[in-house]
Amino acid sequence: MRVHSGRKSPGGKPHSRLQGLCHLPVRPHSARAVVAAVASACSGEPSDVPAPGVGVGAARGGLDLDPGWVLAERTRPGRADPLEIVAETAWWPATLATGPCTEAIQRLWRHSVAVALACRSLAREKGDRDPDQLVRAGLLHGIGRWAVAAVDPDWFARWLNENDRAVRRRLELADLGTDMADLGRRLAERWGCEPLIVDAAWLHDDSAGALASAAREPERLALIQEAVRWAESTPWSLNAAGRESLPTEPRLRILVAEVQSKCASMFATADASPHEERMTRENARLHLRLAALSRTNATQERIIHALADDLPHESTESWTARAGMIWCEEPEVNAARVVWRDPEWPEAEPATAEGDGLDVPSRPASWTIPLESRTGVVAEIQLWLDPDQTELRGRLERTRVIEAWRSWATRIADRDMLERRLQAVVRGSRQSAEDEEERTRSAKLDALAEFAAGAGHELNNPLAVIVGRAQLLLAKAADPATARSLRIILSQAQRTHRILRDLMFVARPPEPRPRACRPADVLRACLAEFEAEAESRGIRLTSEVEASDQPTWMDPDAFRHLADILIRNALQASVGGGKIQVRSSRQGQELRLSVADGGKGVSSSEGAHLFDPFFCGRQAGRGLGLGLPRAARMVALAGGSLTWSSAVGQGSAFNVQLPLQRPPDEPTSALI
Template identity: 65%
Template sequence: MRFQTGRKPPGEPLIGRLNGLARLPVRPRTARVVMASLASVPADGDDEAAPGGIPRMLPDLDPGWLVAERAKGRGGVLRALADSPWWPASLAAGPAAEAVQKLWRHAVAASFACRTLAREHGDPDPAGLVRAGLLHGLGRWALAAVDPECLARWMAEPDRDARRRREAIELGGDLRDVGRRLAERWGCEPLVVDAAWLHGEDDADLIAAAREPARLALVREAVRWAESTPWALDAPEGREAMPTEPRLRILVAEVQSRCGTAFASDDASPHEERATRENARLRLQLVDLARENATQRRLIEAIADSEPDETPEGWSVRAGRAWCGEPEVNAARVVWRGPSTTEPDPGPGLPIEASPDADDAEAPRRGASWTIPLEAAGGVAGEVQLWLDADVDALRERLGPTRIVDAWKAWASHVADRALLERRLRAAVEGSREASRSERRRVQAAKLDALAEFAAGAGHELNNPLAVIVGRAQLLMAQAATPEAARSLAIILSQAQRTHRILRDLMFVARPSEPRPRLCRPADVLQACLAEFQAECAARGIRLTGEFEEAGQQLWTDPEGLRHVAEVLIRNAIQAGAGPAAGGGTIRVRADRQGRELRVRVADSGKGVGDAEAAHLFDPFFCGRQAGRGLGLGLSRAARFVERAGGSLTWDSTPGQGSVFQVKLPWNRPPEEPAAKSA
């Protein structure tokens, strides 16, 4: 609001002009000192960074500057300079100037007294108490700004009752109430608002209505000190002009030394005021342009540093750091809603958070000052949460024309859509692989079913002739007349029995029988298995060893199945090439218990498993040896037993250096054991 102090627009009531006052003018000397302190700051720099700061004592003696600082908002002291009018040079002399000068010294005396009382009573905010003392007469200052001649007439009245009557006639109200309304509208702190209308002697009964009664009592005491000085506004007639109390005499001397000059400057011209305020506005625009440039630079750098395969979580961390670079932002966080793939979650769920720094991993306790939604795939995929130390509307106003927020939203949408496509691609690839695995399992199951049907038919059709062959061969062997005939019959008997074992193995691989667990010692089962192979290994030059930890422990499992698995793995190690051709060779069998598992490890120093063999290692009828040396059912049988027992069979091999097969079986307790314990 632009106005000329001291001029009364025709036809406009005084109370209306008071209530519509935009702000108090500032002293020209204050504006000059502040502007000089900013001279060394670059035009596009931060005005709060002036070397050495602004000399505080002079602005602290200016009620208009204190009000402007409290409501400065965006722009710091530059905004206060640009928006605040000056007290005119017409107040440098005359009755109105004398009234303003007396009002000023009275306010300064109250503020100095507040400083002393704050020190004596240990007030937590001495500066706030000093401001309340200087601005306690805010209604009078408003009257001086709107109509200084009216203030002079008001101060010329002989007593308080006469002043109240003049206020009722000219204002239709009370100056203290005017001060309260203006303090509230100008955003003054609560203590200033209370001091503006509860500082009088007749307000003692209303002090309980204050938000800080104890501190307001100190302000009222400071006002009483000011009323004991030569600049008292309500002094009774006949009172001594100079107080005799020592601390009041010190107060008077301090006010005289700090307020020795005129409140207004007789050399301040409207041209200087306009030039200073326009200078502040231009500097403020440069500051805004510099901040806009820095904001855009942070966004460009963030985009330039992004990787093609950047995840939403990584983007969130960098976005949070970029937003924290804004001068108004104290903390920032990006929250993706729904799955980490950023696909919008139709239902409730926990947010996925990414903080800018490790120290910010915990979200601030208070709610975000500004939340920016991030849209993707037709819905809200997340949001940027900002915690500010400034007015949210001011930041929105600054960023609005730059479309920075729109750029961040578009980039977030791109990141979210890309992550969604990546997730869908992974799902499609995994689905294809799972379908392939399912097809292989289906084909394998079909093979085993066909094998089971063949084995069942072959067993039914061949077992009876084989039984006849075995029986007749045994009968003829008992009646053999020559050793040659006995050897021939033994071969017939051996091959018939081999045919029977082949049929049995086929039936086991295709349709294995249920395990028959019982309590046994795994070490005993494996020791017996090793004993059967010692002679064969010695003949082949193979060193067969066994290591068994906790040999006395018992396990609830199928001992025949465990023995069969060990036989298959040892036989496989013998036939894998460990022997004289390999320089002697070794086979090590180790069994131990780890947690709730029995682990059996068979390691050999043979030729290892090649790539061609690895793909079919557990397939039935696959054999890595030459034809006629076996059907390749051993590892298939072992794998089927381990699978039926709830364990796993794994292997590792290096061609030319040997292989390691490891069996893991669950270490189960007998079913009767829990019942026995409970009994």
């Protein structure tokens, strides 16, 4: 930007120099106040460098009276850092503090401040929704005049001292190429001012209201026009040489007093040298650089501490949540999350650390950082930034922070992959052991079936001959001792036949034959058969059978056989004076049967083989232990489950759960 710094106008008309004007200068007082405020906020240590804008609040009042400062704050992209404005904006020259241009600049300043203060008063009276915006529009309504004063203060002084408005207009058209109001509109639009400021720049003097319909907000523009009329009634009117006496209206007298209080100093500063301007701007640049380095150093320290706290056993989910929280400590970040892109983990929910008042899914991430490994992108960091924060990417891209995150994420991904592979190996080994156990069991049953089939074929005929001959001899035997021996032969032959039959059942059980029945009736009939035996052995047999009239589709013979096995097993495990408790209930579509005894219980070594054929915890000669294996096979065929619990010396309990089905619409048999 070219700003006039001498007493005489440079060659050429102001119009040509206005083309290169990109913003207004700032008052030296404003720049000094900002640098002093920032310096007072620093303790001298690099770690104590304040964040942008910290410490400037004390100078806020003076900054709001500087048109160049207000314009720079409102037209910069993103959030305006006061130090950046100081570093990048030229000063009003010291030559404007003395000489013929001084009075013109001073009057323009006080007139602008008077309009701004009048806008604040009117905004309060009318209850305007944004009084501060009205104040800014009032301060910058004469933006065209400020621009001309910046490039050619001598021309502006001549223009202001001309009382004839027609002469003023001819000067404007001849030297500016347009009138002052239109110039203000063009500059306001080019500099990206708020729409209200654009309208105020060229419609503030439309006293007749002929162009009111062109305004975006006519009601608010009317307030600015009223504020301009107030300012024109003060000693700093721009349409007359000046007023010698103060206004008599109370509110105008208050306005004049307030302007005099706020604008007691000179707008430009006589002691502001070009050298001081250069040094102050360089000082601001150094403060900005130091602040950026301090923030970058803090970022690097955060990831160093995070790496130091990383534990070898930390889960991927925990690391994801912690990484999001680390990124949220960046001053520019509102929310952050890490999303894994590993195809082997497609449903993993990313942990999210959200800032206050921000709904992360409501808008896309402001910046997405891919985290690549040797095999491709393993994850990405999604950051939600303040809309006015743009320096984070530039600040981090000058460091190796992103590379550190990529390396760290790769290590976490590799560790997670190794853990998943280890778990896969463990699951495969466990499954292989289970499959091998199932194959071994199946092979045992197949071998048992072959043995039972062969034994049945080879032994049934001899057994039939033995039984037949024994029965004939028993019918003819007159000697009691001979009859007793023949009965023993018959009993053992029949026992051998039952053993072969049980072996065939365990190896190749018959298919279930379901039909409509009532399980409660089947169980009561089974219990009735054991009452006499239990009484004779001194064992108390109790039952709790839940009655139900609703028929069930199941195999009653298999259910009775199952109950028979469990009750007989309990009788054989119990001693005189013991108790057997049988319970049956129906819960939803499930039948539950429980048989508990008070016997010696089952040890852990016996429990491992409880359902194995030929294993029996009782002494030799009291059975082959095929009852519980048969029960387990029947329950498995019915799609149920058989579990047990036991404590040594306190008895055992066997629990059966069988799925129930409703009978078909047309039962094939009568109820049993």
